[in-house]
Amino acid sequence: MPTLSRNLFDKARQVIPGGVNSPVRAFKAVGGDPLFFARGAGACLYDVDGNEYIDYVCSWGPLILGHADPEIVREIQEAAKNGTSFGAPNPHEVELARLVVEAVPGIEKVRMVNSGTEATLSAIRLARGFTGRDLIVKMDGCYHGHVDALLVQAGSGVATLGIPGTPGVPARVAEQTIVLPYNDLDAVARLATERGREIACLIVEPVAANMGVVPPKPGYLEGLREITAKHGIVLIFDEVITGFRLALGGAQEKYRINPDLTTLGKILGGGLPIGAYGGREEIMDRIAPEGNVYQAGTLAGNPLAMRAGITMLKRLRAPGTYERLEALSARLQAGLQSAAQDAGMPVRVIRVGSLMTAFFLGRDPVDWAGAAVADTKAYAGYFRRMLERGVYLAPSQFEAMFVSLAHSEAQLDRTAEIARDALKGMRWGPSA
C-alpha cells in the first residue's frame, strides 16, 4: 500500500464516513485501502505516491475521452471566466438540450439536473404524476442511484456490500417497488396482467452494468416495450451508464427501442456533475412550470457542465468514434479472454460495446441470481494482482470496466499481458 495514500486514508476516516465520499470507492470487497489520486491524464491515473495505473474505472463512466482531455479542460476554463452559475437560463443549456434531442431517439424534450440519482428520482415522480399510479417496477441487481424507491434489491455498491434493504428507506416506500428478475419477460407479462393498472413505470438498465455487465437477451427490450405500451406503463430506460457510450443515442439506438422516458448522466457532463431526464413531449410537458409535477435545481444547467457536455457530445459525433471504441474494446476483451484461457481459468469476459466485466464464473450470467454466485474472493485476488502491476479496476466484481477513446492499443495489449501474468499465479476453478 503506497504510504501517502495510507496516510490520507487514515486522516480521511476521521472526518469522512468510511473515508470515502461514495461507498463504491472503498476496497471493502477486495481488501486493502483505497488509493488516493493526484491526477489523471489520458487513460492513466497517478496516485499521490506517484505510481501510474492504466485506468478502467474512468470515474465510473463519464471519461469516455480519457482524463483531462485538453479540449474539455479548455472549455471549462473559458466557461468559468464568465461565472459558474447564474440560477437563471443561459444559452448553453439550450444548445446541450438540442444536442441531446438530436442524439437520443426517444427524447423529444429534456430537463437537466445534477446527477444520475436526481434524474431517476425525477423520472419516477414524473411517471407517477403522469399516470396517476403509484407502483414502480425495477429489476433485481439493477442500480438507479440512491433513490429510496430504487434502492430495493439494487446492484452496484448495494450488491457489493451485501446490503439487502437499506435502513432509512421506510417500509411503506419500499412496498411501492416491485422487483423482478432481469431478462425475465414472462415475469413482467404476468405482473402486468395482474396489476398493470396500478403500475406507473418500469425502470430498467437496457444493458445491466451494475451487477457486472449482463446484456439483454434477444427480444427482452422489445418485449418490455410491447408489454408496457399495452398496459399504459411508462417505460424508463436508465441510460446513465449506456447513454452516449453504446452509441451516440445510447442503448435505445443500438437496440432500436424507444422508451417513454430516458435518464442520463455521466458522459453527458464531460466529467462534471450532471444528470438529465427526457422523453416524449406529452409526458415531459407535465413538469413544472409547464405542468404540475414539481422538480427543481439551483445548479441545474450551469454553464460549466453545459459547456463541458456540449464539447463532449460534439466530439462523440465525429464519424468513426463508435467504430474505434468498439475495435479497442473488442481487442481488450480478446486479450483478457485469451489470458484467462491460457491460465486455465474459466473466467468469462462479457462485453457490450466499451462496457465489460471479467466474471469469475464458469458461465454467462443472465440475471442477478446468476451473477451473484461469481467467486468474489477470486475477483479480489485478481484485482489486487492487477493493481500491484499498474492496472486500476473497479474494486468489485459487480461493476463494469470502462474503455475510453484515450486507451491506446499498446495500453490495452499491456493490460492483457498484465492479466496473463496476474492470472497465471492464481489458483481458482468454479465448481459450477
Ligand code: HOZ
Ligand atoms: N454508479 C456507479 C457505480 N456503478 C458509481 C457511482 C457511485 O456510486 O459512486
